[in-house]
Structures are given as C-alpha cells and as structure tokens.
Amino acid sequence: xxxxxxxxxxxxxxxxxxxxxxxxxxxxxxxxxxxxxxxxxxxxxxxxxxxxxxxxxxxxxxxxxxxxxxxxxxxxxxxxxxxxxxxxxxxxxxxxxxxxxxxxxxxxxxxxxxxxxxxxxxxxxxxxxxxxxxxxxxxxxxxxxxxxxxxxxxxxxxxxxxxxxxxxxxxxxxxxxxxxxxxxxxxxxxxxxxxxxxxxxxxxxxxxxxxxxxxxxxxxxxxxxxxxxxxxxxxxxxxxxxxxxxxxxxxxxxxxxxxxxxxxxxxxxxxxxxxxxxxxxxxxxxxxxxxxxxxxxxxxxxxxxxxxxxxxxxxxxxxxxxxxxxxxxxxxxxxxxxxxxxxxxxxxxxxxxxxxxxxxxxxxxxxxxxxxxxxxxxxxxxxxxxxxxxxxxxxxxxxxxxxxxxxxxxxxxxxxxxxxxxxxxxxxxxxxxxxxxxxxxxxxxxxxxxxxxxxxxxxxxxx
Numbered sequence: 001x002x003x004x005x006x007x008x009x010x011x012x013x014x015x016x017x018x019x020x021x022x023x024x025x026x027x028x029x030x031x032x033x034x035x036x037x038x039x040x041x042x043x044x045x046x047x048x049x050x051x052x053x054x055x056x057x058x059x060x061x062x063x064x065x066x067x068x069x070x071x072x073x074x075x076x077x078x079x080x081x082x083x084x085x086x087x088x089x090x091x092x093x094x095x096x097x098x099x100x101x102x103x104x105x106x107x108x109x110x111x112x113x114x115x116x117x118x119x120x121x122x123x124x125x126x127x128x129x130x131x132x133x134x135x136x137x138x139x140x141x142x143x144x145x146x147x148x149x150x151x152x153x154x155x156x157x158x159x160x161x162x163x164x165x166x167x168x169x170x171x172x173x174x175x176x177x178x179x180x181x182x183x184x185x186x187x188x189x190x191x192x193x194x195x196x197x198x199x200x201x202x203x204x205x206x207x208x209x210x211x212x213x214x215x216x217x218x219x220x221x222x223x224x225x226x227x228x229x230x231x232x233x234x235x236x237x238x239x240x241x242x243x244x245x246x247x248x249x250x251x252x253x254x255x256x257x258x259x260x261x262x263x264x265x266x267x268x269x270x271x272x273x274x275x276x277x278x279x280x281x282x283x284x285x286x287x288x289x290x291x292x293x294x295x296x297x298x299x300x301x302x303x304x305x306x307x308x309x310x311x312x313x314x315x316x317x318x319x320x321x322x323x324x325x326x327x328x329x330x331x332x333x334x335x336x337x338x339x340x341x342x343x344x345x346x347x348x349x350x351x352x353x354x355x356x357x358x359x360x361x362x363x364x365x366x367x368x369x370x371x372x373x374x375x376x377x378x379x380x381x382x383x384x385x386x387x388x389x390x391x392x393x394x395x396x397x398x399x400x401x402x403x404x405x406x407x408x409x410x411x412x413x414x415x416x417x418x419x420x421x422x423x424x425x426x427x428x429x430x431x432x433x434x435x436x437x438x439x440x441x442x443x444x445x446x447x448x449x450x451x452x453x454x455x456x457x458x459x460x461x462x463x
Contacts, residue, residue, distance in 0.1 A: 006131045006144045006155060006188055055369055058447055059392045059402035059463070064433055066460035067426040068110045068117065070102045070452075078125045080148040081106055088452025090359050091441035092141070094134045095162045098450055099141065100439070100458045105129050107143065109165050110458065112446065119168040121160070128152060133190045137213040141165065142176065144188060155182035159215070176215055180208065191231050193320065194254045198229065198236075209257065219257040230278045233320055235260065237278035245269055247276070249283075251297065261297060274312040279325065282338045286312055294340055305340035314355060319395070321367040326395075330354070333370065335395060344398040350375040352388045352437070362442040363395075370395055371449065373437045376405055387434040390449060390461070404449070404461055406431035433459040 071085045086103040093099070096112045099121070105128030107121040121141075122129060126148035133142040140159045146152040160173030181203045182188060189198040190212065197210040207221040207229060221229075221238070230237040231254065240248040246264040253260055265285060267273065272288040283295040292305040313327035319335075324343060327334050331351040335344035352373045353360055362371040374391045389405035439452035449461040 055392070055394070056401045059404075061463045062402070062404050062449065062461045063463070064426065064428070064430050064459055065448075065462050066115055067428055067433070068098065068100065068108070068115075068458040068460075069456065070100045070106060070108045070458065071456040072108075072117075072120075078122065078127075080126050080128060081122070085456040087436075087438040087454040088456060088458060089439055090132055091439045091450050091452050091458065092132045092134050093441055093443040093446075093448075093450060094136075094141065095139070095166070096446070097162065097165060098441075098458065098460075099132055100450075100452055101129055101132055102456050105145075107132065109170075111166075112448075112460075118165065119170055121165070121170045123158075123171045123173075130155070135159065135190075135212060136192075137195060139163075140173075142190065143173075153183050155186065155188055157188060177210070189231070191254075193233050194231065196231070196254060198231065200229075209254070218255075221252075221257065228276075230276070232278050232280060232318070235278070235280075237276075237283075239276055242267065242273065247273070249276075251278070263297070265295065275316075277316060277318075279318050279338065286310075288312075292340060294338060303340050309342070310336075310340065315358070317358070317361075317363060319363070319367045322396075324395075326363075326370075331375070333372070335398070344396060346370075346393050346398040346400075348374075348400040348403075349391055349393050349398075359439045360437065362440060364442070365444060368395055369393065369401070371440065371442050373440055373451070386436055387431045388437060389434065390437075390440070390451065404434070406434050428457065428459065433457075 070088060081104050088100050089103050090101040091098065097118065098110045098112060099107060100110070101107045105122070107129045109118040109121060110116065111118050121143055124147065127145050128147070129143050129145045131144045133144070135142055140161045143158050143160070145156050145158065146154065147156065157176040158173045159176050160170050164170065164172040177188065177199055180199050181201045182199065183202060186200050186202045191198065195212040197212055197215070199208045199210070205222065205224045207226070209218045210216065211218055225240045226238050227241050228239040230239065234254055236252045236254050238250040238252060246266050248264050250259055251261040252258060265283070268287050268290055271290060274286040274288055275284070277284040281296055281298050283297055285293045285295065289307060291307050292310040294303040294305070311329060313329040315328045317326040319325060324335050324337055327336060328351070331354055333346050333349055333351065334342060337343050349372065352375055360373045369392055371390065371392050374389050376387060376389045387406040389403050391400055392402040393400050433451070433453070436454040437451045438454055441450045443450065447462060450458055451461065452458045
C-alpha cells in the first residue's frame, strides 16, 4: 500500500500515510486533465460474476505451507538490537523474495525458491530499520533507518537492487537524500501513485520533491506556514496554518510545483479540524461535531453529509480505480462515494486490531478485493483462543469470498521439514499461525499470502 510517510520521530512507527496505490498508472495535470485510468472500473465490469468466482477459486483451500523466522540468536551482531524475539511489523515481497521487518529493527530476506533466509539487510551494527519500500521503477528495495550513533534522531534512506539482495550482498546499495536533514519532525514519503518522493527538512522548513525513478530533485517548497501536504494523483494539496474562520489552501501540480488553485475554505470558529483530505477535484473537510463537507474545487459545489451518518474515521484508503474511498472506524470498514453515499458495509469483516494498522490490510491492484486479519466468527470453535482469521472480501459488494481460519479441516503441521536439506521447518499449527498476526502481505503474482506474528515468525499461505 504504498504511498507511505515515515517520520523522524524517535517513537517507532509513527506518522504513516494511509493510501492504496499499488501498480498505479502515472498521471499528470489536474482535475479534468488528469488522465483516465487504464483499467475499467469494477462497478462497470460485464464479467463481474466471473471475477468474483475467479477470486473465490484463487483463495480456495489456502493453507499453511512454510514458516520463516526473523530471529537469529547468533546475529546480526549489534550493540543496539535486542537478541529477544520481537513482532513482525512489516512484510514486503518482490521477485520471489519476502522481506520481513521486526519491531527490533532487524530486517530479514527469505527466498521463496529455496525457502531459506538469504541475509539480513542491516549493514551497520548500529542500524535500526524503520520501514521498507519496494521501488518497482528500478527494481530496488528502499530501507529507511535510524542509527544509534545519531541518537536515532535522523532518518537515513538506502536503495539496494533486488539482485544484490538475492546474492546476499545488501551492503552494495547506496545512500539516498544525503543532503537532507530528516530530523524530527522531518519525514520522507514515498508516493507510488505519481512516482515521487516528498521530503521535509524541519531544520529549514523546506519540502522537496524527487523523482522516484532516478532520485533527481525536481523542485522545492519553502514556506514556514505550510502545516501539512497531502498527495493525490497529479496534484498536491498544501494546507496552511488556519486563521480564525478559514484555512488557506493551495493545489499544486505534482510534476513541477506550479500553483493550480489558491483559495480559502471557510471553517466554523473554535471547532477543531478533524481532517482535510484531497482526492482529485474533491476536497473532504470534517470539523469536530460538524457535518462532512465535500467540496468540488472546480465549481465550488458543496455537498454535506450529516455527522450522524459519517463519523470521523481513524483512517482512509482512497480507491483511485473506481472513485471510492474506504473508511476505518471501531474495527469496521465501509466504502463511500464522493456524493457522500455509503456504498458498502462489509459482512463478516471485523478487524482484529482496533487501530487501523495498514500492515494488516491489503488492497489488490485492481482494487476489487480487501484482505484483512479479522476476528474469527463466533460460531468457530477456535475462538476461545487468540486465533483470528484471514478474510478476503469483495470491496464493491462487501461479501466475504474466502477465509483462512483454524477450523478449515487441514491437518495440523508439526515439526516437519518442508524439503530435504533445508533448515526451514514448520513448528506452528494452523491455529498458532493465526494467533496475534501483526503484519500481512499478498503476493499477487504468486497468489500467496504472507503473515507475520508477535513471535517474529512469517507464515506462507497458498493453495
């Protein structure tokens, strides 16, 4: 998912940007000049019934196939990384390699061909990796790290070609954005939608935009009054410090920083702003205990949604393919359109984690399916333990198409090697593998789901 923002806050894993942006065509311009997306909207597909049937078949009979361990008591040697097990917080797969990042800051790479650990990506004994990003533009993995020698206060980015990692040589990567001071509250954000990188240097209050293909700086924005920047296809929304009764806004071209629109949005006095979000020509504004406002910035047409119908969510995911957006609130997911209408409520899709941790949610590139770690159905006799289920649901209909749970009838797997001579073995039962899942990723090319848990184990589910 990836368009993500990583903050330089010493507190781990803060400031992540939520958006669905996998395999997205690059777009230019603004509003009516935004290029039409190449894929048909799922709502207009004539073969929708076949698509649903195909999805059900893809995920039918998925069960536990492999188990990888991110923990190694013998390494990597580091004076700052604990030797104890920590939970998996992020999983990324690329080119038959599975990358698993543990909360400790250790990141391990595993081969799906040999089912063995290739290497650790930590190339320095004082390096703590905070986040991962697969850059498909140049087939490389970007790691974002902090270092003990810097009191863990500054973000450092590194790009390593997948081929180097496959050879077990992560040290052959190179540093990115070395000229930038990314101390708290600085950040770096990778935007796969537009193929851009946004950095913020708090030291001099300068935002910079880089090309994700070659990391060349394109332009900078220097304004101490900019409070926040939101990115959507083709454009950036600059949110300035609010005045008493309005908030100044600017819409810029993502390609060259040209100002496309400069305007003020009226606010209720003395009311906190819950959020301001931009999606193409639609501006979403919500204040505390007020209605949701959906403003069309082309013609200033304003649509309001009653506050009792639309309550402030904990997170959004914008679906660029079909002009919809997901909201997450109190473990539930809902789908809305930009007329402020509820499109879908999901059946049997109660999220396990109360906070919307997008590392436990995957949206397919066609944006027709959502895969999540959920609470098990109350009728499931395994629910007395901590085992949840992996639910695959159709985004447009809300129907649960498939589910991986502890009572799927598959035999329990105990201490057996998956292939002769391999150090890889499955110690967990299906129920144990479904306990306390902390990260989830779906490899669409291999049709495999990878999950990580609190014990630092990664499990592979396939059919």
